Amino acid sequence: MAKLQPGGRGGVLSLVSLPRIASSPFKELARRGVLALLLLLVSTSLVWLDRDAYVDNTTQDGVSLVDALYYSTVTITTTGYGDITPMAPHARMINALVVTPLRIGFLVLLVGTTIEVLANEGSRSIKDNLWRRRMRNHVVVIGYGTKGRSAVNTLRRQGEQPDRIVVIDSSAAAVNEANLDGLAAFQGDATRRTLLRRAEVAKARQVIISLDRDDAAILTTLNVRQLNPTAGVIVSVREQDNVMLVRQSGASSVVTSSETVGRLLGLSAIGPELGTIMQDMLTGAEGLEVHQRLAEPDEVGKPPSSVLGERVIGLIRNGTLRRFYDQTATRVETGDELIVVRRAAPPASRDLLRAAEDES
Incomplete structure (x- = not known):
């Protein structure tokens, strides 16, 4: 993917860089080489199978398999020496309708770097516009x-x-x-x-x-x-x-x-375990984590302390934060968002839960 220009400098707009799967340059080169070889083999096969419709103007001894490969090579690469030529009308039609597209495909694969760059930039512009419309x-x-x-x-x-x-x-x-x-x-x-x-x-x-x-x-x-x-x-x-x-x-x-950071250092100095708990809740990768979620229907009307598996430390009602000791936070109401401390789910469990939510 082409390098992005800094946003707005020199009149060049910065395009979004989307996630992509990295591809090995050697694999890409090998893939293109195989495709080019297939195009060459197709052209060679056409000429060899229809060799009686071609004339070797140099030796006048017919067209062999080597001659067919030679003709296809110089034709597909647009060299065209003219020593072997199609004489029959159907052979000329095959060259016009089949070999010419093969030649174009061959050139795009091996020589069309500039075409590819332009195509990629155009594709990136289209993807950028589509991305911005739905974002x-x-x-x-x-x-x-x-x-x-x-x-x-x-x-x-x-x-x-x-x-x-x-x-x-x-x-x-x-x-x-x-x-x-x-x-x-x-x-x-x-x-x-x-x-x-x-x-x-x-x-x-x-x-x-x-x-x-x-x-x-x-x-x-x-x-x-x-x-x-x-x-x-x-x-x-x-x-x-x-x-x-x-x-x-x-x-x-x-x-x-x-x-x-200074407060965490101070808490760790007062008590290493206290610092560990705070670090634990901040990282959330294991142990404890702080989470905010919408109150479940079966939790409405009950005190926050009755929530199972989690400890409610605050709730948000009408855009206002109410801590657990607030007298207005003794009951959970419909539409409340709960701020809880809970056990951090292992990565595998989080992935399964996210997949289940996506399916639902």
Whole structure:
């Protein structure tokens, strides 16, 4: 796949880089070689079987199998020395209607690199347009470093489908890694509105910004919020002093990476087990995990403490968070979303559960 240009620079639009299955260049070369050989064998067979309709103008001794192979080779490669020619009308018709398409196919296979590049670019443009038309209510992750990858892994563990997650990163290596992880991605500067529009940020449900620089995070937040006034915008900053600026820029939630890491370090120093529990809930790969889900019908009217297999630590009602000790959260109501701590499901169980949900 052709390398993506940075979004909006030099008038070149950045196209979406979709997940793809890597193919070995040697296998591709061998496949094309076999197809070219088959075309040559078909042409040779046609000439050999109809050899009485051809004349060797040089030796006048008829057309042998070697002559048929020679004629097919120079004809298919458009060399055409003219020493062997079809004389019968039907042989000339076969050359016009059969050998000529074989020649075109042979040239496209072995010589048509430019044609292939143009075709690929056109195909990519069509795929880009189709992708952008159907992309809505998705999650855009800006920055696919350690924080961005962790955010995506958490989303996928919570049931978010990979085809509803879009990555933006300035690094070609990060875009390639996102593709290998099964995600659509754009390469370019996320502070540019042109690229944000290409990623359909205006239709996104959530935007996660995990850039390495706070100034870039603030500018990106401003642009995202102007394009999409309703989406949830979650931003990671390095310094606590910048939290207020990011909130004023339109962030729905701000996570201070240095403060969070420092708090985990402090909790681990107070008690290693306490730090382990917190780390356990944050990673979610094993042990405990925090999850948000809609209340089940059989849970309505009951206290949160009656929920089996999970511990309810809060619920969301009418867009307001109510913690477990809140007097207004003594009963589960229809439409409540529960925030629970539960045992993390093994990867195999998660895959089976996701497959069952897809089938239903």
